Amino acid sequence: MEKKPYTIKRLIALLIVAFNGIGITLSAQVDSGSVDSLLHKSAVQEDTVIIFQYVKDGQVLDATLIDGDTIPWIVLDEVLFISEPTFDDDEARRRYFYLKRKVMKVYPYAVLAGNKLDSLNLRLDSLTSRREKRRYIKEYQEYLEERFEPEIRKLTHSEGQILCKLLYRETDMSVYDLITEYRSGWTAFWWNVTANWNDISLKEPYDPENNEEDKLVENILQRSFTQGLLEERVPFYPPQVEE
Incomplete structure (x- = not known):
C-alpha cells in the first residue's frame, strides 16, 4: 500500500565532478575518430547534449556531456523529507x-x-x-x-x-x-x-x-x-x- 505521505520515491541528482582519470571534457581526451568507442550503444544525442555510459573500475556508470562538459550522475536511494511542526503558541x-x-x-x-x-x-x-x-x-x-x-x-x-x-x-x-x-x-x-x-x-x-x-x-x-x-x-x- 502506498499510503505514507512526504516520501519521494526516487531522487535523481547530478553530481558535478570531474572524471578521475578521464578528464573534464571529452574533447580533451579523445579525438573525433575514437568517440564511438567511448559512447555506449544506447547513447542519446540531442543537439549538444549526449547521454552515455562508461566503464570505470569495472562498474557501468552514467554521464551526460553538455557543451563539452562531462557531468557524471547517479540515482540516489529513497530520501524521506519530514517537516518539523511549528506552533503558534x-x-x-x-x-x-x-x-x-x-x-x-x-x-x-x-x-x-x-x-x-x-x-x-x-x-x-x-x-x-x-x-x-x-x-x-x-x-x-x-x-x-x-x-x-x-x-x-x-x-x-x-x-x-x-x-x-x-x-x-x-x-x-x-x-x-x-x-x-x-x-x-x-x-x-x-x-x-x-x-x-x-x-x-x-x-x-x-x-x-x-x-x-x-x-x-x-x-x-x-x-x-x-x-x-x-x-x-x-x-x-x-x-x-x-x-
Missing part, C-alpha cells in the same frame, strides 16, 4: 506533545492487530471449507479479545479514537468495516453505537492529507520511525509477487 505545542504521547502508546497495538490480520488472511486463503474459515476467524477474535481487551479498557476516549485511526492506517479498513467483514454488520452496528456513547467513531477514516490531526499523527509516526523510537509495520498480505 505554547498551548498548541502542549497539544502536540500530548498527541505524540498517545500515538506512541497505541501504535504498537495497531501493529500487532495488523500483523495478526495479515496472518489471518493468509491462513484463510489456504482454507476451502466455510466451516474451517468460521472456526479460524473465531480463534482470531478470541485472540484479539484476550490480548487487547484488558489494556484497551485502560485507554482514554481520545487514545481509543487514535487507535481506531491507526488500525485504519495499517489495514486500509475502518474498525466498523473490519467488524462487518469478519463478524457481521449487525455486530458492527452495535459496536459503533457503544463507541459513539464514548465519543469514538469506528467509521472515521485515517486521512493525513486533509485532516489536520491525522496530518500531525503521520508526522509523529514518520519522525519516530526515522529516530528509531518506533518500528514501522511492513504488511505481508497480500503476498508481493516478484516480477
Whole structure:
C-alpha cells in the first residue's frame, strides 16, 4: 500500500565532478575518430547534449556531456523529507506533545492487530471449507479479545479514537468495516453505537492529507520511525509477487 505521505520515491541528482582519470571534457581526451568507442550503444544525442555510459573500475556508470562538459550522475536511494511542526503558541505545542504521547502508546497495538490480520488472511486463503474459515476467524477474535481487551479498557476516549485511526492506517479498513467483514454488520452496528456513547467513531477514516490531526499523527509516526523510537509495520498480505 502506498499510503505514507512526504516520501519521494526516487531522487535523481547530478553530481558535478570531474572524471578521475578521464578528464573534464571529452574533447580533451579523445579525438573525433575514437568517440564511438567511448559512447555506449544506447547513447542519446540531442543537439549538444549526449547521454552515455562508461566503464570505470569495472562498474557501468552514467554521464551526460553538455557543451563539452562531462557531468557524471547517479540515482540516489529513497530520501524521506519530514517537516518539523511549528506552533503558534505554547498551548498548541502542549497539544502536540500530548498527541505524540498517545500515538506512541497505541501504535504498537495497531501493529500487532495488523500483523495478526495479515496472518489471518493468509491462513484463510489456504482454507476451502466455510466451516474451517468460521472456526479460524473465531480463534482470531478470541485472540484479539484476550490480548487487547484488558489494556484497551485502560485507554482514554481520545487514545481509543487514535487507535481506531491507526488500525485504519495499517489495514486500509475502518474498525466498523473490519467488524462487518469478519463478524457481521449487525455486530458492527452495535459496536459503533457503544463507541459513539464514548465519543469514538469506528467509521472515521485515517486521512493525513486533509485532516489536520491525522496530518500531525503521520508526522509523529514518520519522525519516530526515522529516530528509531518506533518500528514501522511492513504488511505481508497480500503476498508481493516478484516480477
